[in-house]
Amino acid sequence: MTPKITINTGTPRSVAGNMISGALAAGMVATALSYTKYKQSELSKDEAIKQSLKLTVQGGIATGSAIAAANALGRNSWLGLLGSLTVGVAGIYGVEKLYEKTCTCTQTIDVSTTEEETK
Incomplete structure (x- = not known):
């Protein structure tokens, strides 16, 4: 019989x-x-704001999932622990991908044409 490990x-x-x-x-x-x-002119104003917001949301997700995981560990629920950690990682990854998607679409594309190009 395996002893049950309880972590307070x-x-x-x-x-x-x-x-x-x-x-x-x-x-x-x-x-x-x-x-x-x-x-230090390493980021534009918009980039600094977006990065701050991204990290704020990710920090909330990380903390919330870590607390949920610790609560599950205290209940000796290994499935709850893994589930909480998985949700946290997925949430942080999702925010990162959303940030990349919104921040990489800022290129300016010149769509103006000259008279010669239209002939």
């Missing part, structure tokens, strides 16, 4: 509350870093 993770914590706390913390750090890069 303390009182279960609010996933939604910690998601908000994580988003706020990540947002503060991201904004400070993005502002520094903006001031």
